[in-house]
Amino acid sequence: MAFKLQTTTYGLAVGRMPLSGVMMKARFQVGGTPAPQLQSVVSTQGVKFDLTTRFGEALVPGSVNFLLGGKRYFDRLGSLFTDLEVATGAATAAGTVNYSTGEATVTNWVPGQPAGITLTSLLTSTGDNTVSGATFRVPVAPVRPGQLQILATRVLGGLINVTAALDGKITGTGVRGKVEYETGVVGIEFGAMVAAAGNESQAWYDASKVVAGQIWKPAFVFAETIRFNAVAYSYLPIDATLLGIDPVRLPQDGRVPIYRKGGPVVFGHKKTTAPAAVGNGDVVNLGRQRLARVKVIGANGVTINTGYTHDLELGTVTFTDVSGYSQPVRIEDRIEDMALVTDVQINGQIALAQPLTHDYPAGSIVSSAIMAGDRKARVSLVFDQLAWNGTTWSDAVVGDGAVGQFNDIDFPIVVKNRGALTERWILKFITSGTVQVIGEHVGVLGTFPIVSAIAPINPGTGTPYMTIDPRSFGEGWIPSNVIRINTIGTPFPVWGIRTVQPGAVTVLDDKATLLGRGDINRP
Helix, strand or coil, X not given: CCCCCCCCCCCCCCCECCCCCXXXXXXXXXXXXXXXXXXXXXXXXXXXXXXXXXXXXXXXXXCCEEEECCEEEEEECCEXXXXXXXXXXXXXXXXXXXXXXXXXXXXXXXXXXXXXXXXXXXXXXXXXXXXXXXXXXXXXXXXXXXXXXXXXXXXXXXXXXXXXXXCCEEEECCEEXXXXXXXXXXXXXXXXEEECCCCCCCCCCCHHHCXXXXXXXXXXXXXXXXXXXXXXXXXXXXXXXXXXXXXXXXXXXXXXXXXXCCCEEEEEEEEECCCECCCCCCEEECCCCCCCXXXXXXXXXXXXXXXXXXXXXXXXXXXXXXXXXXCXXXXXXXXXXXXXXXEXXXXXXXXXXXXXXCCCCCXXXXXXXXXXXXXXXXXXXXXXXXXXXXXXXXXXXXXXXXXXXXCCCCCCCECCCCCCCCEEEEEEEEECCEEEEEECCCEEEEEEECCCCECCEECCCXXXXXXXXXXXXXCCXXXXXXXXXXXXXXXXXXXXXXXXXXXXXXXXXXXXXXXXXXXXXXX
């Protein structure tokens, strides 16, 4: 049914709050009908009051307090609250307040109460204490990534609450900016991107800042309400004695980045088959090709190195002799890719110079890699000496040289990658025809006649540390003469230092693995 008002009569009415919810009721008379008609109108905006009807100053945040319908209302950071719990400080949200216009919007009230308000406290200011941006420095740096929170109260009402991302960017509704975590310097702007068209006459408009038809429109906040919460790192001095190295060249926090632009990384994923009994002739397909490594593990947890062959390209293992196996066995295989890093982000994202050649599931590991370069065993130093005091390992002649001559030009000392070691050696003549081979670190290896090849065995590889041709020894050697030799092995020296941060135990067992990778394998 539709009603059409024929005439309109205005009269004085006593306003009262709605009987329930946010509903307001109006009574009116329809022509020709003796009984009044009732229609309900739902308010979606709450009830608004102008707290500064007689003056135009801006409100001071935290100063608003008034009574309405038997309830007390107060402001916090641009919002209105009621039903304060004095013991805990908790309160019920009840609306908003616009500090610039003095307008209060109440969305929570007691139904059926008078609409008038009783102002208890209110403070206004004529000073300009509003800003549209700020730059400041956190007092303690470096700041922990992702642990900077910024709060501010808008002049138009409402609270800005934003947390910086791991990469330092500050984004949120009505705010943008950036923090430099190392220095703690923060730059932030308040406002929003709006359509540039139609704003050309505004004082803040700058045609050079229009991007894709959008421009940043500044919004104002109260300068004194800008606050921040941050977590910063604080480091204790590093004890060189405990660390084992001089920390003077380490970063202040002792942490060294393991992923760098231009550096290599290794992607890897390890998969293990379910325990199964195997027999001679069995071929197990591991379901992946171009494997990096394969390892067979017995039921006792010991790695098995014999009795099978593997085809890394096809991803298969063929068992040839399972006698002595602790059954059932598990087969562990690993896929790998080495790639060059082109970019590293603080949020953990790594960009690579080439695509990966395998599909890596969740749980894959990205490892840093130290490039050793080409490694080749060699002899770096040879000289003779009249005598040796038994303690001094010098790379130059100490005292006089020996009368005898060692010919390493025509008969060079032979070293191979598998057996050679980075070591300083002394061949000490016991008699004119025998020498004792001594290593600075490996000790005395034995006494050898110079009339045959001298080839002390490296027990780790079963091959000689070096081989000395008997023709290299000339005449004139006497007891106590020595020949000094330095050899360089192929192993790449790496220092592994483990640092345990102070705190409660989180895991019962932890470990790290150092793995050597080689592109070419030669004797």
